Amino acid sequence: GAGVSQSPSNKVTEKGKDVELRCDPISGHTALYWYRQSLGQGLEFLIYFQGNSAPDKSGLPSDRFSAERTGGSVSTLTIQRTQQEDSAVYLCASSLAPNPDTQYFGPGTRLTVL
């Protein structure tokens, strides 16, 4: 079946602009995760959804970052007033909760803030 998909694959924006990144999880997966990966670095956890609710928002780096999930499926990560340090690959993963919860990752969105 289809895997996790993300769009756009690449996004170039100017500092100060808002961006929206989209994640389509694997059908039937109730848990969804957002991570980001800076160049040459490991994965940084951002937020996790179980259904439409986000029990763990601890990883969001600032109040410029927000995420929502509707209908227990598609999720959108929004970054307001982007800064150059927001440049990274944003990865989405989904899992069939609660057990097993092996996470399957999408290809990521490469965000470049000029």
Added chain:
Amino acid sequence: DAKTTQPTSMDCAEGRAANLPCNHSTISGNEYVYWYRQIHSQGPQYIIHGLKNNETNEMASLIITEDRKSSTLILPHATLRDTAVYYCIVRVAGNNNDMRFGAGTRLTVKP
């Protein structure tokens, strides 16, 4: 989640078995060992996971020592496309918690 230790890098000849070690001496009884890999410019790819028994799937085999303090991921016949960073992660399954990726092992398969 228990901490893991992996070698920074390894080389393997094409067609040979690649054996990637991971130490997790502080693993708890309810923690699983997961392996992922990340090929350049792609998202992480799930490979295999296990609790205490050895596991095998179409991609790899996972050998976990009896005391569960270490494990080895085996790619039986490495190809050039297996060149990637391999991550060993120890975590409690079913908690819907995030994956804690360390630095991993950079495996280079050479012709």
